[in-house]
Amino acid sequence: MGIKNAAKKTIAYAKRNGARAAFFAAIERLSDNRKEKYTYNELSEAVLNEQKQEYKALAETGGALRFSIVVPLFNTPEKYLRQMIDSVVAQTYGNWELVLADASPLESDLVKEYMKEDPRIKYFYLGSNEGISENTNRGLEKAKGDYIGLLDHDDLLTPDALYEVSRVIRKSMSRNHLTQFQACPIRLIYSDEDKFDDHKNLYYEHHQKPSFNLDYLLSNNYICHFTVMRADIIKRLKFRKKYDGAQDFDLVLRACLEATLTMPMATDQIAHIDKVLYHWRCHKGSTASNPASKMYAYEAGQIAIGDALKNFGVEAEIAQLPHLGFYRAGYGGDIFSQRKDIGCVGGKLINKKGRVAGGIYKKDGTAIFKGMPFGYSGGLQHKAVVQQDCYAVDIRCMALRPEFAEAFKDIAGFEYEDTFSDLQGNMTDKSHDDVQVESKREYLDNINSLTEEEILKINLKIGEEMKRRGLRVMWDPQVVRKI
Template sequence: MGIKNAVSKTIAYAERNGIKAAFYAAMERIKINSSEKYSYRELSEEVLREQNQEYRLLAETGDAVRFSIVVPLFNTPEVYLKQMIDSVVNQSYGNWELVLADASEKSLDVAISAANDDPRIKYYHLDKNAGISHNTNRGLEKATGDYIGLLDHDDILTPDALYEVSRVIKKSMQKNKLSRFIDCPIRLIYSDEDKFEDEKGVRKFFELHEKPSFNMDLLLSNNYICHFAVMRADIIKRLKLRAKFDGAQDFDLFLRCCSEAALSMDMASGHIVHIDKVLYHWRCHRASTAANPASKTYAYEAGQAAIADVLKSNNINGEVVQLPHLGFYRVNYERGILQERDDVACVGGKLVNKKGRVAGGIYKKDKTAPFKNMPVSYSGGLQHRAVLTQDCYAVDIRSMAIDPLYKDIYKDVVGIDYVDTFTDPKADTTALFTGMSEDEIIDKSVRFCEEIKKRGKRVVWDPQIIKRV
């Protein structure tokens, strides 16, 4: 995105967090940039034809889900607007409508022409610009689809975006033997994304964002869902966007949509689905938030307020603070996460070795440790996952606190009485686990957390709690 932009971002970071923190952040960024080899691979025309043929067969039976893509417009540059519209028109899946809610002072000729050419494109010139949330809600009112997707006016969809989303919905409908899309348990679907910029007519893609499966605590740390997001129509029309969170209106929407399922049910299984494929290209230009996060600092304050609001709505007491990287947050629970959250039964911290590198603390199903050997001063890449509280497969018994209800299970798996090694700084892990090898400790940690998850409870990793090993 250019040397000038990188320098300005580094200076701004230093002003917020100090020179030392900025130095480590810059070093990490340099390492990331030097190792990035991402390039988006366009689908072949043959593949897109096959997808379209599959759609046509489905449409003949009347079982094709209808999508509404809602786009609020405001003084959108013609070239960006045309590219956005073309990305929808060129979808391999055909049962869609594009709802353009235009708050520009003058009607946009490109949008009017597109609506005249394709009856699936609905153009509405609004009587006033009442802000992003209100303008989008006006578009939602006009949407008639079974599921509704949100698209920014200068971004683009991949040609297989709606096809891939339709496959997820179809699979759920068949599994649950349903006939009405309003009965489908899936309330939100989101995909991976990347960024792009046009340089002299050449489109360059970069910064792939590969997202995890639904992760409630990660969502309470950052709007990792972002683009492309599609929501069941009745839910998004009920929730709507709220103007008091303008700047983070989509984040607020996702938080409310997900918390309805995830904080009132155990794991939101089958309600929120991730497609591990890039379906959305986020445009970068000088005025965009993607290229210059500091250009919309008010948005991050709105995001902070949105998290606080969802906590309050769920009777969870906690303070939301902003982390050094813009758009990333932390919830400091008033009585601790185990006391404030009924859905969480186990929490663990970060293990750091004598060399100042991550030694473990968080584990995947295969018992590997993400971020292992990474300098503790690093944040974990462009999405800063190494410093964000998040749901995980397992945490380490050397830095673990559990709900007292599971003490007996802990003793059965670990072989000793439970001791809180997470909140008690005096807990001597060396003495507690004498005779256990590193592999045995990790194995017991994973097996215990698996037992917790079998009971429908969350295991959460809190990287700000550091245990030296």
């Protein structure tokens, strides 16, 4: 990012969130920039040829599923259009069709030239521009693939993108002894991505995503690119014009909530490929380069989250966080009455030095974000300040579903008390001031008599119990306790 652009972003951030928040954001961004040493390593010709040979053998057996890549076009610069098409043509997996739905004022002679060379390229001139959602829906209607991938008109796929996605689907088919692709349990697949500066020929900001995380998705569209969905599902759900600007987010939310809030977990339905398969082009005027250029998109995202939850009977107040495109769902006084899938929720612990001391833990007991200054957000994806599912939270700042109070006593050896809910109404810069209600003193005294190792052991056992019961553990870092 150039100095001028960085300065503009900092000034805009200060206007929205105040000078103090802007100071911490700028310091953290400088620190992140120094740490970033990302390089996109292109696959060797030997590896690409090996993938092509594997596809050829698969195709000869008649077992190659078909992909449709749907791209809405609108006044796409010829350079970007050519590069986008070339990235699809270069796929090592060959059973695909590229469906181009063009709403530009004039038909594309360039695409027609490509069609002469490759019949897998399908071009549909729409004649009028009905907006991104309706234009894309016209492309979906023409798609004939078993799975449909979404690609923006100026972005790029890596040559192994469809090969990697096909591997995930074929493994699921084999594991479940299936022969029909429409019966495959996997409804949505997403990959890691990065950004591409075409002026500098530079790949940067590697977005290394986690496995499916529902509450993180409700905080931010981290799934984004490259997204592939089973054809019957995406054609049924479709894009909705009401959410133009956040139409992809709205679609992904509905597809994921349909799986996760009507069934215990979505481990067999939503798959993550931990490889960069998508390059998000960053050029002057693009959302990738200047997020503030499309404020309406973030407002549409805010509405989409609330509407998607409401559609599944969950009432939540969705607020935008200081970082554009990031949100917080407020469930009122009792999250457990709204979210039947959550077993416990916890907050962030801050020590006397103003640094993160714990609150969210991995299965191995690692305290994520430990030592991070309180004012930091956790990098480009702001994971230290957004709600997300995790393995375990901390009993010093935790609310537990009431029916599990006895299980808590069995694990901890003393009665459970809610140490989370009384902090929810004090989520400001002073939110780390400790709130102690008289009824909780005995509970807190019991905790204080334990060593850090003993507390961690209890935290992890509770997390394990929640997983055993098929329930989520949710971390809400906007709720903070000082220890």
